[in-house]
Amino acid sequence: MDRITGSAEPMDEDARNRAARYRMDPDADRADESPDEDAPVPPQRRPEDQTLWVDQQIRAAMARGEFDDLPYAGKPLPHIDTAAEPDWWLKRFIEREQITGVLPEALQLRKDDAILDEQLDRLRSERAVREAVEEFNRRIVAARRQLQGGPPVVTQLRDIEVEVAAWRARRGRRAQASAPLPEPPPPGLIRRAWDRLRRRG
Known part of the structure; x- marks a missing residue:
């Protein structure tokens, strides 16, 4: 069994190289190759290969520092009640970009x-x-x-x-x-009133 394609029939070196190249980059430009109806169809990329490729891209971006200093880094994301605020994303975008009048x-x-x-x-x-x-x-x-x-x-x-x-x-x-506060009575008036009350007592 061929270990690259999984086919029971062995492939010639040219086809093996094309299949290996496809697994690494299925969108590679093949305009310079003449169409060959007898050429075997390259295998589809396996899900685990794509997962590995995505993981490698994320790790490379982290190494380049592209995820540094993102908003809410090290903090919990704010809770958004999407039922009460269905257009939260538009509101946040307008606030973040300070868009006015539109x-x-x-x-x-x-x-x-x-x-x-x-x-x-x-x-x-x-x-x-x-x-x-x-x-x-x-x-x-x-x-x-x-x-x-x-x-x-x-x-x-x-x-x-x-x-x-x-x-x-x-x-x-x-x-x-x-409203202005009432004027306090003069200090002498309070003392005289207090003296009168003491004499009555």
Whole structure:
């Protein structure tokens, strides 16, 4: 049995060389060889040969240092909930490459939803808040129609009355926090009041 091809019939030296060359590189250029219908068909590469070749390539890349300084080297990979965030890969790519102004509407809505409260807090009237929330909801409805394609829209509509009430509450808390503290009474006044209380006792 031939040890290179596994064939029961021995091969001549030329065919053996071609078969050995094929096992090392099945995509080698054979344009200079004239087609020979009687030539034996080279054997297919065995799975274990391909596994060995891949392993050798990985080891060579490691030796060249191509895997050094990769993100998360020596750390666990972050958990990604692909069900809740189906387009996580696109979001990570945009963040990593710092791409701006080209987000699909579904992703832009998620980004705007996260900072909507902050944007509403800059507005000075309830009417402006209502108009801003209405416009945000219009964008969600338009994106859900998928007229322009893109990833699915998971951003929820905002209730206008709830958003106005929340805006009012945040505005009240800010007003209280920024109100000046009352002036402390002069020290002599406190002492006189304390003396009067002691005399009564």
